[in-house]
Amino acid sequence: MLNTLLPILLFAALLLAVIGAGKRFFMWRRGRAAQVDWLGGLLAMPKRYMVDLHHVVARDKYIANTHVATAGGFVLAAVLAIVVHGFGMHNRILGVALLGACALMFVGALFVAKRRLKPPSRLSKGPWMRLPKSLLMFSASFFIATLPVAGILPADFGGWILALVLAIGVAWGVSELFFGMTWGGPMKHAFAGALHLAWHRRAERFGGGRSTGLKALDLSNPNAPLGVEKPTDFTWNQLLGFDACVQCGKCEAACPAFAAGQPLNPKKLIQDMVVGLAGGTDAKFAGSPYPGKPVGEHSGGPHQPIVNGLVDADTLWSCTTCRACVEECPMMIEHVDAIVDMRRHLTLEKGATPNKGAEVLDNLIATDNPGGFNPGGRLNWAADLNLTLLSDKKNCDVLFWVGDGAFDMRNQRTLRAFVNVLKAANVDFAVLGLEERDSGDVARRLGDEATFQSLAKRNIATLGKYSFKRIVSCDPHSFHVLKNEYGALGGNYEVLHHSTFIAELIAAGKLNLGQHKGGSVTYHDPCYLGRYNGEYEAPRDVLRALGIEVKEMQRSGFRSRCCGGGGGAPITDIPGKQRIPDMRMVDIKETGAELVAVGCPQCTAMLEGVVEPRPQIKDIAELVADVLLEAPAAVAVKRVVEEVQ
Template sequence: MLNTILPILIFAALALAAVGAGRRVRLWRQGRPSPVPLLKGLAALPRRYLVDLHHVVARDKVMSNTHVATAGGFVAAAVLMILVHGLGLANPVLGALLLAASACMFVGSLFVARRRRDPPARLSRGPWMRLPKSLMAFSLGVFLITLPTVGILPPDAGSWILALVLAAVVVWGLAEMVVGMTWGGPMKHAFAGALHLAFHRRPERFSSKAGGEGRSTGLKALDLENEATPLGVETPSDFTWNQLLGFDACVQCGRCEAVCPAFAAGQPLNPKKLIQDMVVGLAGGSDAGYAGSPYPGKPVGEHHGNPHGPIVARQGTALVDAETLWSCTTCRACVEECPMMIEHVDAIVDMRRHLTLEHGNTPGKGAEVLDNLIATDNPGGFDPGSRLHWAADLNLPRMADLGQVDVLLWLGDGAFDMRNQRTLRALVKVLRAAEVDFAVLGDEERDSGDVARRLGDEATFQSLARRNIATLSRYRFQRIVTCDPHSFHVLGNEYSELGGHYAVQHHSTFIAELYDAGRLAFSPWKGGSVTYHDPCYLGRYNGEYEAPRRVLEALGIQVAEMERSGFRSRCCGGGGGAPIIDIPGERRIPDMRMNDVKETGAELVAVGCPQCTAMLEGVVDASAEVRDIAELVADALVARPAAAAPRRSADKTTAEEVI
């Protein structure tokens, strides 16, 4: 009986799964075309899964081991089950391997059950609460029906064993674990997730070596010269098909929710809920079935949509409220934590582009800032000719006079801010102490376009970028150095699509190189305790965590690290145009960051970004002073010996060798 019924049930489940897979693919293909190398992506899938995905999953060691046991056991058990019980290739070796795989899966499912007994708030409940039982049913059922194959039970024991496990392994186990992968349910992420890794719209994110070294953070440019190109995303079907695939891969683990600064501040954004809303729009329906944390202050069940309907309605309800999109600081904490490597920020900016370019619906002071950028090339609306007024006494060298230098100092729009002018003056002092051959563009410099692009105004961004690129093309320099991580990121990572290819460095990286080369000398630090705040656009966007700390170490400072530091640093709240839009919440993001500083007991927080400086200094009753790394270095400068030896290891490139 067992040998007769099992193959029928197994192949029936596989057939249903195949039908579901076709249906699922049709849902994804509603999106816009996106060319991907299909065979190359499939060939890269094992490495992307085993290395890149598990590089993120392994941050939680218990759940990483649980996933290895459960997922690895399931894949092995499913393949072996088809061979042994589906195709009848029963022999003691295959049977023993199947027993081992199903036992491994069962052990993993016990840890899943323990996790689900009292799940943290970030985990979705609903259908996910039955997942441990489904895992146990499948693994235990497969184990029991395989016992006769290896001779532990007599062959004729199959008839009564089948009666015991039929409901569990076939009706429950196969239905949830195999059919559910393509028709919907907790296991849907396994099918969609695998294909998402293979056909990811940012294949460059995946590493070429162990450790997850790949990085791709620049926004994709719109082809504004092609009238057929949609100006942003209005409906779910306006996303590319592999973006829709990525949304469908969400495992609802809530890691993005746990690190989102807007969600923590009580603003109406939850990145997990946003992705699930896109899944609702992909298939059509409402969010009533969502079983996770809602957007703060917004009940579940009031939003609905379909693949070709608006995501954000100008009147009435749709999938998402506009203020949800405008709450994002674009800090990429959600993207950094996502084990499925979903690109939340790309999706949010795509939807902002439609609101801004098609409807001009940029709230707060957004419209005023965009108008200023168009009229004066800077977001504050200042006279472009006043960009260097703060440096009237510094006699800064200009590119227009020199034509060629080693370092182009990019000032950024902090040049119009009195507080950031102190940082710029300090940086100039450091460069001169190190005898760096540098110059500035002066009045020729325009805003980099970062704010315009994050607010969705791709047209203004490209206009600014192209004019900056035209200006830079007239001069020769080895590298661009800036104290603004937003300009650093845009110049280095987003101008290239428009023809601007530059070597760009953050000032902390350059200062570290100058020190290693023996071109700077410092007096010992005599101040109090110091912590360091990692800027999002320097750290998560560009992977620079060590250079600022090396500079602080060179100053004799032992950094008291905040709990959320490095790639898990909490955003200051200053990115993505958030201070301009100013969506209200229960608390302010910079206040939360200053509380992180307070917990370290530090008297001073070192920063490396003018926006971080502004946001943190704006905290009322702050417990610590805020100073840029350049200011700390400038204060500690002493005359260096005439023939100072490079302070570096043999495998490091010095500033002298580069310049």
């Protein structure tokens, strides 16, 4: 009886899975066209799964080992079950192999079940609570059904009653794990996730690569949508990526806006896009809601506007674009891309940038800087420094990109300190002076792609008139845009953050440094230097060269907490229960450090905005300038003069 029922159940489930796969694929294809490497992506998918995805999953050893056992056991058990029970190949060796796969899967499922006994708040509940039972049922049913094949029990063991019970267990298991993959349910992530890895919109992320620059809009095409208004305005592989979400909540736990009580939860945002793809409401969402916004009040469909349907505008404007969600996502979903795409529609089509957003964008258009300052004052901070203009010199080794910190009195101290460092090392450098425009970072993050591209093209045209080897900036946001986003518009340059450049100068022996005499120091990783560009060591190398032993915060490196200053967040200023920089200052105070080393003008502004008493904030350039001694060459000359005398 079992030999008759099992093939029917298996192939019926497989047929339904294939039908569901086709239906799901056509649902994704409602999105806009996207160029993908169809065959190459599929061939690369196993490696991307085993290496790139598991590189992220492995950060949590418990779930990594659990996933290897459960997923690995399931794939092997499913294939062998089809061979042994579907096609009737009752070979003893195959039977023993199937028993081993089922046992492996069962052990993994036990650990899944243990985790679900008291699940962390970030995990979605609802249908996910039944998954351990389905995994256990699938593995146990096939294990028992395979014992006769392996020669451990007689073929007629248990009779028709056991056969019926096993058939029910198999039916339960294959319903969840086979056609549940494509029709919806907890296992949907396995099917969508595999294809998401194959046709990822940022294939360059795999194999150890890094891809963080926003994709440019084609503003020359009058028929191209300016951003995303409805779910079908996303590219089809973005929709596929949303569908791959495993609802683990790691993005939720990492999000600074969610922690601050602002109306953003990256996990729910992705799930809302899935709801919009199929049509419906968010009433069945079984995870944490947006803070202050109950579940069940939002709905939408593939051709309906997202904002004020699926999500409120405040949800999108709460994002600091820190990429903590993207960094933690085991499915490698691009949350920030989606948020900025939707912001673009609100800004470009609706003119609905909140609070001071519209004023800042108007300032950028009128004065080339977000503060609306007179462009003629861009070099006032350096009136006594005798800086060389590149327009006079025409070529240099280093172009110092000053950025719009030139109009901020606090950041001017950092700029002056870095100039002193450059001069002490006898670096051949120059500045653009009044020819420099805003890099366009703020405009792009606020969704104003038109203003960004206008500023970028003007800067690229200016840079094209001169010859230089490198651009160095004290601002990670300018550094990132120049390095990673100007290339799509024709501007390709070697760009360094000032901490990286200072580390090079120290390593080359070009700076004569004393030792830091102050108190204990911690270092705050800027998002646009760390997560966006992978630079974590250079700032710490510089601090070590000053004799500083960094007291690391619990959230440091790639898990550093955002200061709250990115993505135009201080401009849109969406209220929450607390301020993000205040939360970061709590992290800082836990170290007991008396001073915070920073490498970003926005981080400096946000952290210095925290009410005292608090540790002192200093840029790395300031710390280096504080301990500069006479240059080695000057010391040698002085010795020669003294000997002659």
